[in-house]
Amino acid sequence: MASGTGPREAALDILRAVRAGRPFDRALDDAITTLPKVDRKLAHEIAAGVLRERLDLDRRITAALTLPKKPLPEDLRDVLRIGAYQLSHLDRVPSYAAVQSSVDLAKTACGTKFAPLVNAVLRKVAEQPDAETVTGPPTSENLAARFSHPTWLVQRWFEYYGVEKTEHLLRHNNSRPPLVIQPARWTGEELAAALDTADIPHKVHPSGFGFVITDTEVEALPGYQEGGFIVQDPAQQQLLKFVTACGPPIRAWDACAAPGGKAVSLSRAGSVLASDWSLRRLGRLRENLKRAAPNVWQVAADARRPPLATETMDLVLVDAPCSATGAMARHPDARWRLEESQIHVLAQRQGEILAGVASIVKTGGVLGYVTCSLEPVENELQVDRFLELHSNFRRDDSDLFVFPAVDGGDGGFAARLRRAA
Secondary structure (H helix, E strand, O other), X not given: OOOOOHHHHHHHHHHHHHHOXXXXXXXXXXXXXXXXXXXXXXXXXXXXXXXXXXXXXXXXXXXXXOOOOOOOOHHHHHHHXXXXXXXXXXXXXXXXXXXXXXXXXXXXXXXXXXXXXXXXXXXXXXXXXXXXXXXXXXXXXXXXXXXXXXXXXXXXXXXXXXXXXXXXXXXXXXXXXXXEEEEOOOOHHXXXXXXXXXXXXXXXXXXXXXXXXOOOOHHHOOOOXXXXXXXXXXXHHHHHHHHOOOOOOOEEEEOOOOOOHHHHHHOOOOEEEEEEOOHHHHHHHHHHHHHHOOOOEEEEOOOXXXXXXXXXXXXXXXXXXXXXXXXXXXXXXXXXXXXXXXXXHHHHHHHHHHHHHHHHEEEEEEEEEEEOOOOHHHOXXXXXXXXXXXXXXXXXXXXXXXXXXXXXXOOXXXXXXXXXX
């Protein structure tokens, strides 16, 4: 077990960065670089757990506060959440260690004057490990409070999926997603054989896409340095397989390519150009392609203003920027960063991207549209609008929708649109 405040300090740094608008995965990478392996894992688990269980932790903390209950500084609130999460969800961390490490963290991050408060509150939390949970009928308000999600988001899912599927989705979002790797420069058979030889526990994901790995760092896996695999949720491979179901394209443009997983897969069958509009995202794209698909061409470009001549690509893939509501188990911060108004802003941008790339598709070629969203306005309704404005395209098959809670992976949507003329 890790000791000291190191992983807790890293967890607080992650939560601060998320509060400032930084995505969880980037905040995690920045915060844990210098920590030893065991502390990296603990920092990740604490930070992700606080984000997943935030409303429940706040209820426990509020119940333990002495009246009058004044608003707490944000850092202090997160220190208390870190302590409460350890007390209520991490059996391997003794109560006295969870309390003392949080007191020490409060001294460093908030000032010594808050140490007595943290000590008193967390001792009360420790005395009531089974705090009262939210009960009552499965209304959107009750389920939002019970599973720590924004009420507006749960209300939307109620409308789309009903009570039972929404509850399954909420449970899924509060689970720890597995590490899944996909073949890249190696075949699936080669990757499986290498894992067997190295005695790395693994199994095929229930969806059939990729291998689930347990208790191993990615960099330590056989094939990492050689680019033999990529880390990618199985739903993304499933959606890409649907888009390319009519055969691998000779020339493909991945127009919103970062972090590069789909470009890697496409490169196994043909020539690929990968682009993205953000220089920051391009850096991550380059890093992944250098290891797993160095033959992929890369360019900085806004897909709304294509850098290509018309009718030059057999496949244009738009893995659109979206609300990521289908990937909230993997991105525990997303539920708190997303605002309802942003969904319509994203939908407008998606429509602009589709309109921008349409002319690049060859006659007879495919425009593949993919999201990791559960929102109809970003998915099938987006495709409907595009087809109304572009009569030279048609659906090549029924759209594919992957619900996240089915196989334990992310959710998402894909449409395969054929250019007729």
